[in-house]
Amino acid sequence: MTSENAANGTARRIALVVAYDGTDYAGFQSQVGTPTIQDELEKAIARLTGTPSRVRGASRTDAGAHACGQVVDFTTESELAESVFVRALNYYLPEAIRVTSASDAPPEFHSRYDAAHREYRYSILNREVASPLLRRTHHLETAPLELANIQRAATSLLGIRDFRRIAAPYPADRSTVRKVLRWEANRHPSIPDVITIDCAANGFLRHQIRRANAVLVEIGKGKLPIHAMAETLVGRLPNQHRIRTLPAKGLCLKSVHYPDYHHLFDPKVADKHETH
Template sequence: MRRIALLLEYDGSAYGGSQVQRNAPSIQAELERAIRQLTGETVRAVFAGRTDAGVHALGQVAAFTTGARHDIATFVRGLNALLPKDIAVRAAVEAPPGFDPRRHARSRRYRYLIWNAPERSPLRRRVMWHVRVPLDEARMAREAAALVGEHDFASFGASPGPGRSTARRMLHAEVRRQGDCIAVEMEANAFLPHQVRRTVGALVEVGCARLPEGTFHRWLDEPRPGTAGPAAPPHGLVLVQVTYDGGGPLPRPVS
């Protein structure tokens, strides 16, 4: 049996999320359907991270076990021929046996895009949050800098489950503007559920001066679940890359 790892890109607009849903289409269900058509096997695809309904990905990683002897190029071409137009396999490798995209990831990087202008942009409506009120990106950047390091992020995300730690290590947090577009980028060893969107929602509050600078320091010093919010809408969020040993977006291939 072989373990195949896939690098996926998708537009999440039409899906209930990455994981299989009972009453909504999902990225996982579409991928497993395509694998079944290509190989004749029923497999379970495991993802590096769960993305919510409407969230997109440039660098999601999924893995599955198969007895099929197709070469890697055939997996890429064949799956892309069978997947819907809003999901694509960008690359693939044969991974070591037992490779787990979630447990073996070293970090995840997300980007959130905000269209900060008085009037909406129809071409950007599926991938950017339209915020009409002027935002001070310098205030937002200073606030985001407080996130870097190892902290208890309970104030910024939902509980990961009973008894599970809310401590995470933030490797990078940046806010930058280009014209009317503001990009918020964060990389961490892992994120709490809804952490990125709740953080962006709070950054917007800081950017329009509804929250004072220094708020994030206080929330990190005195973590209380549910403090940050409301969450930014999902459609502005993209999973940019998952990083593995060696610094790449996929595991090292087997020899």
């Protein structure tokens, strides 16, 4: 707690960067009767500070999805130093969840609404034999994928686009237009059998990334033409209702960006989740 807050006895806002293996969790957001990342964080904070705190997250990652740069915030009257929050919360948290940094944030900071954009990575192991070491974090595709075709098709996703036709059902009165800054596919530099698909946008709809990448995978297999990605966005792809949703385990939230609060976060924390 800052000296001013300590003197006044007022609450402070703490921002955490969190990494987790989401395999055994029903997503980030709290749910009744099932383990979630938010619940585990709130339990650890309560055990450390002695009082309950409500955690807000920058992204509501899906069940089974991972993060190496999730940002959360909460208020507390605890006077513990930032470094103590990191060490002590990690003591109380399960091994699948780790706090990588803690910072005092301004009272008005909101991890979700102040985010300018979020970056995700989807990891695909493209070979015939699965990897015991990557099975929790990489989706296996045994058919050969033509990377160049995936890269060309992914350009159709850039810019300001309406993703209603490719995401999970969304209320008709709410906008499904998002600004995509990046959607790139590459081979991992040290694991040639791994293809990574990185995307960044001012926001993502539920299942948007996993369904768009499913179309890209079919293009990479040669089962769909390169222009199929653009046709999917406008609802002109034949049998579009049959588009699958890739498994959540390949998805990892890499980082969240805050232009007005860049001093609080180090984007390099997003490079710590195995090949993510």
